[in-house]
Amino acid sequence: MPSSPPSDPDEPARVVARLRPLEPRSLGQRSAQIVRAATRLFQDAGFRNVSIEQIGAAVGLTGPAVYRHFPGKHDILSQALTTQVELVATLMADAEEHGRSPVEQLALLLDGLGDLTAHRDVSTLWRREQRHLQPAELDVMRSYFGQLSEHFASLIVAARPDVVPSEAAMLGAAALSVYSNTSEMRGSLSPARLMEVQRAVADSILACRLPGPPEPGPDAERAPAHRRPASRRERILDAATQLFSERGFTDVRIDEIARTADVSIATLYQEVSGKSDLLRAVLWRGVQGILYVTAHALSRAGSDDPLDVLIRVFVEYALDVHGRIMPVFTSDLMYLPDTEKTQLRNAQMDYRAEWIDAIRSRNPLLTAADANALAQSLFGYTCEIIESPQLRSRPGVAAELETIARAILNPAGLRGAPPES
Template sequence: MAGGTRTVSGKRRDQLLTVSVGLFQDRGFHNVSMDDIAGAVGLTGPAVYRHFANKQAILSAALTGQLAAVADVVAAAREVRPETEQWDALTRALGHLVFESPNAHLWRRERRHLVGEGAEEFRNRMRDALAGTEAIVATRRPDLASAERGVLSWAVLSVFSAAGTGRYALDEQQQEAELRAMLDAVVAIELRPTGSAKHELAVRIPAGRRERIIEAATELFAVEGYYAVSIEQVAERSGNALATVYQHFASKTDLLYAVVKRGAEGAQFVLAHRLTTEHDGDDLSLLVDAHCDLALGPHGRLLGIVAADRIYLPVEQRREIYRIEEEYGEEWIRALRAVRPDMSLAVARLRVQAALTVVAELVQIARVRDRADIDAELRAISRAILLGAD
């Protein structure tokens, strides 16, 4: 009887985790309550606490479980012999995992909300997944130094998580084939040291009060996350009185909307400027260059905020941001299919989404972003995802 009780309890715990992941994905961690989770599985709030101490414990179990699944397939692939077949084993396993765990990319957005032991366990799982991936990449690219293999390993895991953000009108076999093709192209790119020093961004304090408020909010949201930042912190960082902040923005949500909309529309403005002033017939290369310049420049922080915190906007504002992003993506899709007219619309959507997601992800990782040659590397990774191996 005791064994049966544990089995029932384990199933209920798994059910709570599955439901929680879906709710966190749709609403964002901070917009979901324990009562929401309980109601979704037909329980009362107190009943959930028999399985999890609090919502943070649920998030920790969910995200750590997602990374554990990745680490497990990496570890299994490392056992394959001969070693030359480990890469194929890994890409096949990642392709299956995308469909087995439709929200397997949630860790990218919600990991910043982990605290204490949950955050430490997550970091340990990430290290395991990265170390194992790097070891497999080494079987494919023994010519690279460890640092370069590390960059490619981050890119591999980022492409995998990006492939899970939609279904793109592709069946499982087609999407798995495209994922594997993108991964093969990424691991094959040439990383050539340029010998150039990394350009340091100048610190700029805007003259106008509203601009100083937006700049302060951007800096704080990028580092701490929207929910962890108070409007009082924004006022202090911007050098304005609290009343002055409220003269420009009625609420912290309105301030988030201004920041996120600037990030989404800013990409459009940069794109239009490049396509108009530098047009030479190769729109795709211009788009890649412009987007990488944006990501590595002073406004690159906005890409992370758009990805992580737009979920906390009201529905109508969130829809507006999605619309802007879709139009931006359409420019990429048109440019990509001009180069590759044989590529279907569904495949082009997948590859563009993956490229944009990977750029936004990699520039948030300090040891990747701070590399001297990251400018050229980011462009090479983007083109590999979009076009395949040269």
């Protein structure tokens, strides 16, 4: 690992000083209640699937009465996201104030994030619903999150002098993703056990050593090349996958898919019945594809550890062209009918069962719920890499992801769950 330049002990404090609330708004008790209720509804059903009437009903108001507090649903979402950012900024400032060293500040911050996400469970709202912000709001929020990430990375460098800033950015993103993916990790874990798992995984990530960037040469890692499919249906599916992954199912029109696939709208409807039919086909392709390549690799594994095989196949699949389906599954599955959602989730559970079995084979003291949380943590972080041009384009990102995957799935500090009383 390359040596690090001397860290600046004052950098974390300078970053915290720049964390300012976004156009702070003093909320009355009822307005704050509306924001909390809407946050839960957006988290569970998605912004587009929640009406003003449902938000009002959650707090004992009619839909029109909600408009006395907020101009519209979009303004409630903006306030909900701003509130979340401010909560994290407060945790960082508190850790900076009360921690006597960078190591202690990191520990206080991780404990605070664990308590916040394990008990309030609003972790996926920013990841999934940011697309509904206005461009100017999105720019401001991304800048603010960038400052939070910068502060976290600076704490890592201060706590681990052997880590350079570029490595700290990757490790910091991985550790923070543990908390942004809480809702997927939770399963049947109690809040206390969930916090134990979160902290053990975050500590394991922050302690791991990333491989150095690859040497330039003919064998250097290259981004997957996009190949234009030959058949008409494949071009349509490819176009839908790309547009859904970039902008989300609800913000893509059928004529845009047809134009991207270089077919007429009439021709598109000869292949599929509509946009929901395309989403269904895209998601089934993703689930069935990873199931097939995984089963094939495990059948040929021989004496290889199953968990190592799973990691290797998963990283290759996720960073290749079909990996873009993963964020679509996370964000847009909710727009399919309940029966189809159940079928897709069951197929996804079949895939996850391989991970749970492999993780418990290596650490038999863990419960199935523990192992599920570890696997979900890896899946969530991988989705963040796929969606982040900065992370996805890092030299040697595949080797880095494999290293972080092993840290996530086998955290040294995670003991078996205590027996139920």
